[in-house]
Amino acid sequence: MNNQYGYMRVAAAVPRVHIADAHRNAEGALKIMQDAFNEGVEIVVMPELSLVGYTCGDMVLQKKLLKDSEDALAWLMEETQDIPTIGIVGLPVVYADRLYNCAAVFGQGQLWGIVPKSYIPNYGEFSELRWWVSGYSIKDRNIRYAGQECPFGADLMFDIHGVEFGVEICEDMWVPVPPSSMQAVQGAKLLFNLSASPESVCKHDYLISLIAEQSSRTMAAYVYASSGHGESSSDLVFAGNAVIAELGRVLGVSKRFVRNDRMVISDIDVEYISTRRTARNTFYYPEAPEMRVVEVGVDEIVHQGDLRRHIEPIYFVPEDEAARAAHCKEVFAIQSAGLAQRLEHTNCTKVILGISGGLDSTLALLAVCDTFDLLGLDRKGIIGVTMPGFGTTDRTYQNALMMIKELGCTLREIPIKDACMQHFKDIGLDVDERSVAYENSQARERTQILMDVANMCGGMVVGTGDMSELALGWATYNGDQMSMYGINSSVPKTLVKYMVDWYAHNRAEGALRDALLDVVATPVSPELLPATESGEIAQKTEDVVGPYELHDFFLYCTLRRRYAPAKIVMLATIAFEGTYSKAEIVKWLKVFFRRFFSQQFKRSAMPDGPKVGAVGLSPRGDLHMPSDAHERAWVREIEDVERELDNI
Numbered sequence: 001m002n003n004q005y006g007y008m009r010v011a012a013a014v015p016r017v018h019i020a021d022a023h024r025n026a027e028g029a030l031k032i033m034q035d036a037f038n039e040g041v042e043i044v045v046m047p048e049l050s051l052v053g054y055t056c057g058d059m060v061l062q063k064k065l066l067k068d069s070e071d072a073l074a075w076l077m078e079e080t081q082d083i084p085t086i087g088i089v090g091l092p093v094v095y096a097d098r099l100y101n102c103a104a105v106f107g108q109g110q111l112w113g114i115v116p117k118s119y120i121p122n123y124g125e126f127s128e129l130r131w132w133v134s135g136y137s138i139k140d141r142n143i144r145y146a147g148q149e150c151p152f153g154a155d156l157m158f159d160i161h162g163v164e165f166g167v168e169i170c171e172d173m174w175v176p177v178p179p180s181s182m183q184a185v186q187g188a189k190l191l192f193n194l195s196a197s198p199e200s201v202c203k204h205d206y207l208i209s210l211i212a213e214q215s216s217r218t219m220a221a222y223v224y225a226s227s228g229h230g231e232s233s234s235d236l237v238f239a240g241n242a243v244i245a246e247l248g249r250v251l252g253v254s255k256r257f258v259r260n261d262r263m264v265i266s267d268i269d270v271e272y273i274s275t276r277r278t279a280r281n282t283f284y285y286p287e288a289p290e291m292r293v294v295e296v297g298v299d300e301i302v303h304q305g306d307l308r309r310h311i312e313p314i315y316f317v318p319e320d321e322a323a324r325a326a327h328c329k330e331v332f333a334i335q336s337a338g339l340a341q342r343l344e345h346t347n348c349t350k351v352i353l354g355i356s357g358g359l360d361s362t363l364a365l366l367a368v369c370d371t372f373d374l375l376g377l378d379r380k381g382i383i384g385v386t387m388p389g390f391g392t393t394d395r396t397y398q399n400a401l402m403m404i405k406e407l408g409c410t411l412r413e414i415p416i417k418d419a420c421m422q423h424f425k426d427i428g429l430d431v432d433e434r435s436v437a438y439e440n441s442q443a444r445e446r447t448q449i450l451m452d453v454a455n456m457c458g459g460m461v462v463g464t465g466d467m468s469e470l471a472l473g474w475a476t477y478n479g480d481q482m483s484m485y486g487i488n489s490s491v492p493k494t495l496v497k498y499m500v501d502w503y504a505h506n507r508a509e510g511a512l513r514d515a516l517l518d519v520v521a522t523p524v525s526p527e528l529l530p531a532t533e534s535g536e537i538a539q540k541t542e543d544v545v546g547p548y549e550l551h552d553f554f555l556y557c558t559l560r561r562r563y564a565p566a567k568i569v570m571l572a573t574i575a576f577e578g579t580y581s582k583a584e585i586v587k588w589l590k591v592f593f594r595r596f597f598s599q600q601f602k603r604s605a606m607p608d609g610p611k612v613g614a615v616g617l618s619p620r621g622d623l624h625m626p627s628d629a630h631e632r633a634w635v636r637e638i639e640d641v642e643r644e645l646d647n648i
Helices: 022-038 054-061 063-079 179-185 203-217 270-279 321-345 359-375 394-406 417-427 436-457 467-472 493-507 510-521 541-545 548-559 565-575 582-598 600-604 632-647
Strands: 007-014 043-045 086-095 098-107 110-116 141-145 148-152 156-160 163-169 190-195 221-226 242-246 249-253 262-269 292-296 351-354 382-386 410-413 460-463
Touching: 007 022, 007 190, 007 221, 007 242, 007 270, 022 043, 022 063, 022 086, 022 262, 043 190, 043 221, 054 063, 063 086, 063 098, 063 110, 086 110, 086 141, 086 190, 098 163, 098 292, 110 141, 110 156, 110 163, 110 292, 163 179, 179 190, 179 203, 190 203, 203 221, 203 242, 203 249, 242 262, 249 262, 262 270, 321 359, 321 460, 321 493, 351 359, 351 436, 359 382, 359 394, 359 460, 359 493, 359 510, 382 394, 382 436, 394 410, 394 510, 417 436, 436 460, 467 493, 467 548, 467 582, 493 510, 493 548, 541 548, 548 565, 548 582, 565 582, 565 632, 582 600, 582 632
Parallel strands: 007 043, 043 086, 110 148, 156 292, 163 190, 190 221, 351 382, 351 460, 382 410
Antiparallel strands: 007 262, 086 098, 098 110, 141 148, 156 163, 221 242, 242 249
16 A cells, blocks of 8 residues: 555456356466556455356355365465455355355455355346345354354455455445445445446446446445356356446446456545545444454555556546536536526626636636526626726737627726826836736726726626636735626636637637637736737736646645645646656645635635535635635645655
8 A cells, every 4th residue: 555645556357257167266366366466456356256157056056166166265365375465256155054145355365254245136137046145134253264264244344454445246236225335434445346247238337337326425436346258158248347436436447348357456545535534524324234344464565656547637627528518518507507696686687897808707708698698688788898908918908809799798998007007106106116016906996997887887797717816816805806796716727718618619600719719829817017019918827826737736636635735746746747847846836835825815705606616715615714824734745845856
């Protein structure tokens, strides 16, 4: 286990099975165990009845096969004495003259426990009551098997290096209240399923969804291995499914209908599972049965090298194109529904918003247009105000005019230069002094204009700032930080860009499409400093605060996953390999935490706005954070990473 970052490496394996040939199957299981160990796997699960074959039928009643199966497990344990990987195999076990379909948990020569199947299907193609007895009621029992005394029962869980895991068998997952659900609420973070599920058309997709759902409901990792090549095809065909899911997300799926052994491996974020459960105060079941926890005393596997799971560089934006499109469409719908409710409640039919020609104001304008369409209101009630100032470029100005025109909204142009110059004179500010006051006074002047225009026409000022800016405090207090409804307040900058791009390609055409695509291509800037001599944007936000794709990554890891800084650095280094160096990541992470903590006072005073994703910054919702919280502990950990870099 990678103790530093809280991962545990697991595997689901599908070896070829030889019907009723326990010793040959044990040889296949041994190869799986050796391969798993070589890959740094700590626990590997194999299919139901993998030592004899699920389709043995009446042969499981033969004493010869039952003795061979027991001997095969004893041999397998002997051969794996030097392998600290935990193996989970399926086999028939006789206890008190009853036959049970069981999972044996073993490792380093020790049989740690045997878990019987609780639910025995006897419908459709299944006739399991012909052979098997339910082990549901077997609790607090021991058995002598394969030359060893070990715990036996459906009440077993296992603890490996402080991480608890549970085992269930095939049908156990398909019932209304699976044993794994009870195991999870008793502390199991890893759930393993030995299965022999035959194929049928469309069943695979349902199976994947069921596994993902169970991992989500139990807030755990679910590791599933089902029979494949070698099982009898008299009436049924077994494709060999190996699936690993974590907290509702599928991490790995094997190829089906192949004729060789295969194994799916993934690193499970046990730390995150624990964190999610801690944050969810409803994760309990008062009537959950007591479980016996067997401490598995095997050597710890320390594995170095790459993390065996995919790390998305942009958590807030789905990587799959179809999923991303659906995501953008839904966010627009949430934004529109939220604003529509607010407008109806206040009997408001006019919206005022500042349009700069940048990403945020563009997204806000598009969402407001959708809202007006939803309510059946004339888009002329949308007053887009352009307020050119010292830093406004012709590029953003023209895009702003074009979008307001093409969307059928009302345009108002109110330049702010003269008003700001008078203000500078009033407060005694040298116009050539490019200070914070110089920049922020422009933002406050624009906000004052918007509020006053709204008062004049009985309208509502809709704010345009996004969640990434709120996280960094990249907004002027009582300036663009303030509005009557912050429609983008839960939309991160990385998603804003994709949403505008999606709208351009799917809902716009002609001049509007061209303008939207140019907005996407324009550098992010507040345009508060004069443009260059060539008329280009001189003030680029990401040059000052850092890349938004990094900051959004940091934000998600901090608030959603609650990772420590060192783990964030490790993951970001993987996710952004070839884009940012580790030193760059450390530099901007320090900036992130310093700004995130110091700017909470702005978020404490933020207006209402619709929550659209898993992360939010509202002081009334997701983030109850004092404005006086200090970043010192977080920055110290980052500085420790910096010192490590300096010593390399």
